[in-house]
Amino acid sequence: MALEWEQLNVDAADPVALGRWWTEALGWVVVNDDAEEFEIRPEKDRLPGLIFAQVPEGKTIKNRLHLDFRPDDQDAEVARLLALGARRVDVGQGDEVTWIVLADPEGNEFCVLSSRRP
Known part of the structure; x- marks a missing residue:
């Protein structure tokens, strides 16, 4: 199977x-x-x-499933997504993480991970 x-x-x-x-x-x-x-x-x-x-x-609570994306350049990608209409959100991730949590225009959370660059 x-x-x-x-x-x-x-x-x-x-x-x-x-x-x-x-x-x-x-x-x-x-x-x-x-x-x-x-x-x-x-x-x-x-x-x-x-x-x-x-x-x-409508969406009322934090997603139990979300997408993670690994960009070449985290800062540039976050800026691009914010310009498209995403927004930063706090889902309890704290300040010491390497990823950035964003939400799409309907509030669905997703993460932009740190860049692959060394």
């Missing part, structure tokens, strides 16, 4: 707006431009993808 990771589902008040934000943030492509289930992937035929599904309720 084998499993292949197809996608991660993200609840959203506005799937299209949030999906387009992540498309810009990740440089991915749209594979399903549907108002209720908006899907993006790294490339049209490459997995895994992200599906943004419309839900009636």
